Every structure is written in C-alpha cells, then in structure tokens.
Amino acid sequence: MSGATQVPVARTVLQQCVRASLMVKPAEEKSSEAEFVQIDRGMVIYVCFFKGATEEILPKMVSSLLNLRVCETSSGQMSSVLDLPGSLLVVPQATLGGRAKGKAMQYHNNIPKEQGLRLYQAFVALCQKELGPKENVGVKSGTYGNRQVLNLETNGPYTHLMEF
Known part of the structure; x- marks a missing residue:
C-alpha cells in the first residue's frame, strides 16, 4: 500500500439522538408558520x-454510516441505526467543508451548489432505500442551500466525524 493520503470527497458528522427536529421552511410574515421535520430515536447525519x-x-457512505454501531439501545448496548431500528435526519452542512484563513472561514473545496444538491438528494434517496419501510422509522431531510434551525435531544454525545 502506498503512503499517499487520499483526499476526502465527503465529510459527515453523526450524532445519535432521542429526538430531533429541523426547520425546513421559515415562517413568512403573517402568511404561514415555520415548517419542521422531526424524528424520534435514531441518528442525525x-x-x-x-x-x-x-x-x-x-x-459506500450510506452502508458505512447506517451500519456503524453508534446508537445506544434501551439496554445500553451499541447498535447501528438499521438494527435499532431508528430514524434518520439528514442535514446538508456545507460548513463542514470550511477552513480557517486568518479570522474568516473559506469554503473553496466545497462542491458547486448544483452538484451538491444532486448528490445530497441521491444520498437521502439511498438512505431511504437502505432503511426500508419499517414501522415508526423513516428518513427526514433538510433543505439544501438554506439556513436551518436544529433542535436536538441526545442521551450522550456520541458524535463522530467520518470522511470518505
């Protein structure tokens, strides 16, 4: 095996959760309330x-992420989100690509927005396919390219960074 370091093409952060909600559409003045998606026990990606x-x-990303034992069962054992069974909340997070330059963050290595949207949608669809139709679980996702409000309740940090 060569000593060359492979440059990652994706970065993810996993967080187990008891409950999570994400605002996918902000409220508009007097015309509508904010819209949220919510999951119960599972994982935020x-x-x-x-x-x-x-x-x-x-x-490879979906298989690795969904099969990792990073979720705690009610008996305290570690389980994958597939085996839990649990739900997923997928959050587009372009800021994971940032690098500090002086006192500012730069995002020059991020994929162009249109390509990122396509990959994000395909990633979510593949997660839905892998999770399959199970009772009381599912995949919810955020809105690509928008600022979003996240509420997260967890029973332990269990936060993991994964690069692909």
Missing part, C-alpha cells in the same frame, strides 16, 4: 460534499 465527489461514493 450532517453531510458535506467536496470537489471531486461523484455518485460512486454514495453506496
């Missing part, structure tokens, strides 16, 4: 794609 990312990486 924050995802960012970098330049060079293609759909080829998605099956």
Whole structure:
C-alpha cells in the first residue's frame, strides 16, 4: 500500500439522538408558520460534499454510516441505526467543508451548489432505500442551500466525524 493520503470527497458528522427536529421552511410574515421535520430515536447525519465527489461514493457512505454501531439501545448496548431500528435526519452542512484563513472561514473545496444538491438528494434517496419501510422509522431531510434551525435531544454525545 502506498503512503499517499487520499483526499476526502465527503465529510459527515453523526450524532445519535432521542429526538430531533429541523426547520425546513421559515415562517413568512403573517402568511404561514415555520415548517419542521422531526424524528424520534435514531441518528442525525450532517453531510458535506467536496470537489471531486461523484455518485460512486454514495453506496459506500450510506452502508458505512447506517451500519456503524453508534446508537445506544434501551439496554445500553451499541447498535447501528438499521438494527435499532431508528430514524434518520439528514442535514446538508456545507460548513463542514470550511477552513480557517486568518479570522474568516473559506469554503473553496466545497462542491458547486448544483452538484451538491444532486448528490445530497441521491444520498437521502439511498438512505431511504437502505432503511426500508419499517414501522415508526423513516428518513427526514433538510433543505439544501438554506439556513436551518436544529433542535436536538441526545442521551450522550456520541458524535463522530467520518470522511470518505
């Protein structure tokens, strides 16, 4: 094996949760209330794609993320979200691609927005396919390219960074 370091094309952060909600559409003055998606027990996945990312990486990402034992069962054992069974909340998080330069953050390595949207939608669809139709679980997702409000309740930090 060569000593060359592979440059990641995606970065994710996983957070187990007891409950999570994400605002996907802000309230408009007097015309509508804010819209939220919510999950109960499961996992929040924050995802960012970098330049060079293609759909080829998605099956590996989804398989790795959904099979990792990072969720705690009621008996205290660690389980994958698939085995729990639990729900997923997928949050687009372009800020995971940031690098500090002086006192500012720069995002030059992030994928262009249109490509990122396509990969994000395909990632969510693949998560839905892998999780399958199970009672009381599912996949909810945030709105790509928008600022969102997240409320998260967890029973332990269990926060993990994964690069692909």
